[in-house]
Amino acid sequence: MRRIYIVEDDRKIxxxxxxxxxxxxxxxxxxxxxxxxxxxFKGEDPHLVLLDINLPRFDGFYWCRKIRALSNCPIIFISAxxxxxxxxxxxxxxxxxxxxxxxxxxxxxxxxxxxxRRVYGEYxxxxxxxxxxxxxxxLDTSSFVLTFRSRHIQLTKKEFLLAQALLTNxxxxxxxxxxxxxxxxxxDFVDDNTLSxxxxxxxxKLADIGIEAALITIRGAGYKLVNVxxxxx
Amino acid sequence: MIAxxxxxxxxxxxxxxxxxxxxVIAELGSSLSGGEIGASTYxxxxxxxxxxxxxxxxxxxxxxxxxxxxxASDASETAWLPDTPDQLTTQLKEHYEKQYDYxxxxxxxxxxxxxxxxxxxQQWIHQMKTPLSVMRLTIDKEExxxxxxxxxxxxxxLDRIKHGLQLALYQSRLQQFERDFHVEKIVLAExxxxxxxxxKSSFIRHRVYPKIxxxxxxxxxxxxxxxxxxxxxxxxNAIKYSQHSNDTILFRTRIENDQIVLAVQDHGIGIAKxxxxxxxxxxxxxxxxxxxxxxxxxxxxxxKQICDALDHKLLVQSVIQExxxxxxxxxxxx
Numbered sequence: 001m002r003r004i005y006i007v008e009d010d011r012k013i014x015x016x017x018x019x020x021x022x023x024x025x026x027x028x029x030x031x032x033x034x035x036x037x038x039x040x041f042k043g044e045d046p047h048l049v050l051l052d053i054n055l056p057r058f059d060g061f062y063w064c065r066k067i068r069a070l071s072n073c074p075i076i077f078i079s080a081x082x083x084x085x086x087x088x089x090x091x092x093x094x095x096x097x098x099x100x101x102x103x104x105x106x107x108x109x110x111x112x113x114x115x116x117r118r119v120y121g122e123y124x125x126x127x128x129x130x131x132x133x134x135x136x137x138x139l140d141t142s143s144f145v146l147t148f149r150s151r152h153i154q155l156t157k158k159e160f161l162l163a164q165a166l167l168t169n170x171x172x173x174x175x176x177x178x179x180x181x182x183x184x185x186x187x188d189f190v191d192d193n194t195l196s197x198x199x200x201x202x203x204x205k206l207a208d209i210g211i212e213a214a215l216i217t218i219r220g221a222g223y224k225l226v227n228v229x230x231x232x233x
Numbered sequence: 234m235i236a237x238x239x240x241x242x243x244x245x246x247x248x249x250x251x252x253x254x255x256x257v258i259a260e261l262g263s264s265l266s267g268g269e270i271g272a273s274t275y276x277x278x279x280x281x282x283x284x285x286x287x288x289x290x291x292x293x294x295x296x297x298x299x300x301x302x303x304x305a306s307d308a309s310e311t312a313w314l315p316d317t318p319d320q321l322t323t324q325l326k327e328h329y330e331k332q333y334d335y336x337x338x339x340x341x342x343x344x345x346x347x348x349x350x351x352x353x354x355q356q357w358i359h360q361m362k363t364p365l366s367v368m369r370l371t372i373d374k375e376e377x378x379x380x381x382x383x384x385x386x387x388x389x390x391l392d393r394i395k396h397g398l399q400l401a402l403y404q405s406r407l408q409q410f411e412r413d414f415h416v417e418k419i420v421l422a423e424x425x426x427x428x429x430x431x432x433k434s435s436f437i438r439h440r441v442y443p444k445i446x447x448x449x450x451x452x453x454x455x456x457x458x459x460x461x462x463x464x465x466x467x468x469x470n471a472i473k474y475s476q477h478s479n480d481t482i483l484f485r486t487r488i489e490n491d492q493i494v495l496a497v498q499d500h501g502i503g504i505a506k507x508x509x510x511x512x513x514x515x516x517x518x519x520x521x522x523x524x525x526x527x528x529x530x531x532x533x534x535x536x537k538q539i540c541d542a543l544d545h546k547l548l549v550q551s552v553i554q555e556x557x558x559x560x561x562x563x564x565x566x567x
Contacts, residue, residue: 012367015373054359080362083406084415084458102395112379159512175381180437189429191442192479221381 002116003027005061007037008078009055017050020114038066046073046100046119048112051095053079053086061093069096074115078103134167135230137211148229150153151209157188158183159202166215166225175222199223236301245286332369354405358398365394367563385438392435396456396469400531403462407538414542415456421495422449424457425484428464432472436482441475441499446485453563458563460538463547464497466532467559471499472559473528474521479507489562496560503553512549513537533559 004026008014018028031037034056041049049067053060064075070133077090080101087098097111130142131191138147146153156161165174165182176195183190183198202216214228256275263270265430271308299315300322312328316322370377380389422445429436436443453460471482480500487494504512508519513536518528533549544559547560 010363010367011372016367016370020370020374071370080359080366082458101362102369105370168375172377173381174377175384177381177385177434177437178376181434184433184437186428189436189443192440 001025001027002048002120003029003044003046004048004050004112005029005031005041005044006050006054007031007055008050009034017108020035020109024109024224026112035219037063037083038070041067042070042130048115049073049075050108050112051075051077053090061089061162064093064095072091074119076108076111076115078108132164132167135227137229139163139167146171146205146209148209148211149232153205153209155202156186156198158194158198159205162198162202166223170227172227173218173221173224179223234301236259236305237297241290241293245290248282248286252279264288276319279504281365340555346455351405351408355402356404359401361394361398365391365398388434388436397529399462399465400529400535403459403535403539404531406544407535414459416454416543418452418567419455419457419459419460421451421453421486424461425464425495426462429484431465432468435472439472439475440479441472442479442481444481444483446483447495448530450491451486453466455543455545455563456534459543460545463536463539463545464495466536467497467561470490470532470559471497472558474501474503476501493563494560496558496565498556498558500556502555503555504549505553509549513547 004021004132006014006017006028007085008017008031014030018030021028029040029046031040037055051060051064051067055063060077060079064077067073067075069188074096075094076097076099078097078099078101079086079090082100090185096115099108099111130140130153132139132141139145140161141149141160142163144157146163161182162179166180176192180190180192180195183195199215199217206212206214210232211229214226216224216226218224247368256278259270296318297472299365300318303315314326317326328514368387369391372384372391376384425445429445468482475482483498485496485498487496502521508517508521511517511519511535515534516530517534518530521528533547537547540561544564546560546564548560548562549557550560551557
């Protein structure tokens, strides 16, 4: 398990980050003594460090140099400062990447993953196979194939993203806005119609593998996936 | 020289009028006593006094020359004054120097205060970003537990805070523009995409959708961050003033007179004709400001200031209730 050491003086951010990374199977250590960050680093021996700039006593740049003297471990700065100068300073003091506040957890995760991959090699999926399984309905997150009672159906990327969001939040109402945000990527800006079309297609594909009426439209609120197949099994 | 002559012409006239009176009295006196002074004697007298008069004025002119030249030149930048030739100018010089020192001190004090204030502003804005992150992250974490309407409300308010902080930060940065200014080659389409990503939830919330019609290879020379800020303002305006109607916001580039033009067009409420020329004024919100509560009137003003400093042009065209196009014209060709 990869260990991440978080140096951030805002307790809440620290906790949220730790919680989130924990969910993605990282071992997380947070800072305890702001005067002995280099010692703590040595003790924890993490695979990656998240470092804030504004810290009590010495700033993040200082600690970054200290850590660099000890190790080559990847360091990502997380700071509210967003001037070019700060980013240059960070990189020059030995950081590998820079994230500005307010940030999104997904961005942090993506950057951590990419750095870990580059530094420690490919290790993805070491924890488990890529298949989500909810009462026999299986979604293969690597090939986008949906399986139920040995009937397979191939999903498109958009259908897959929808299915994934719905399965992760099964029995919960997901708003159209929430789903639209999942579908957007930087190449494709999805509108309301596209969402409706994809929901219809997904419904049809679910029907094709024998699951009817699981994907419910809640008027004025969004969509909900109901586990109707548990009894079918 | 001319200024000197102007100053002295009165004295010269006075001098010759005195000579004239002396001559008249001498003429009268000599004719009463029967004698006579010849015209050549008068001529000689005139010549002599004129000679000394010229010598005197030449001498005086050379002493005062520096002062005259100094006064004529535009010396607003320095406090230096040439050596003074007489009592009056010496006193004036002392007075002037005292005032100059006083103003300089005053100015330095203001400068210092202003700097402190800017520093405080920037620090404070950064400090505010942390609680903002915490709120945003907390909401994201609870995303599916919150009622959608509540989540949307919170998102909207958080975005407003973020936008406001951003405005304040750039406003305070603008005052020290040169310090933080880095021109590089920018792939325009990439920058636009990243800004659209940034405003993703805002687009979705307002039910408007971006459309890109751009040559992906077009590059411009600009400052990534400042230009990004300008495009953020333009984009956020376009979203704000669209009409929740599944409309599109079109990002389009074209080449016009060898200049690259990036136009952002919305199909929103438009801008009233009488407001068009004033949208770049600070705090101007116009007709639309009364309908949209987020209007601060600062976004486009700052965008314009930044474009001026970056040597880009910022143009606005609009037909009310139809569309608004804001274009950035990059000064260099391909």
